[in-house]
Amino acid sequence: MKTRTTLILNAMKIISWVVFIALCVKTSTLLIVYVTGEFADSVAYAEAADTMNTSRILIQNPVYFTATSIGVILIYALKTFMMYQVLQIFLKINLENPFNHTLATIISRLSGITLAIGLLTMVLVRFSTWLNLRGESHNLRIFLDKGDEFIFFAGIIFIISLIFKRGMELQTESELTI
């Protein structure tokens, strides 16, 4: 049982590393493409976009382009940070004494980040719908999921963090029971 749990945890740790690295690459790709689009000429931009296999957010208005690009980059940056927190959990978890202050803080932080991702995604999705109504063609949807799942998960993680904090209190009390 213990070996199986350890195996599962190790597998999840490896998967977390892979997802974290992938998100780092994706976020930095989006950042580079945006910076290239802002400061380089159109030919260099097209080459960069092709090389990195990203599609341009085809918004001609520079204000909308900047707003949406920054929004998308921020969402991916938050997802990367969220994955980093998940990784920290796997690195710091100790099954002998699982309830500690560090993990409680990470889980609370995770619920906040998840909520932020959900809200920001919902705002950006609404914004993209508004752009569509204005006749601005774009392909923002390939970068955005709906924000609902993240808000739902934020709620669940928040409840888990409350249970974890209570677990921490019980563990402390147990440790101080002579």
Next chain:
Amino acid sequence: MPIIVNLDVMMAKRKMSLNELSDKVGLSLSNLSILKTGKAKAVRFSTLEAICEVLDCQPSDILEYVKESL
């Protein structure tokens, strides 16, 4: 905390060191230290029994209730 642990008083009366008490009671030094310094949240009856047996005393000799002033 309203419950005061007078373990050091009893240990002094019986002329027993913490190490000696720890060996006889079967508790670790750190746990006994937690109890002695009043940081313990709870004490098991089995622990109290073992301490009272070794120190030849009553639980009231070790535990004292002092009402908290407002």
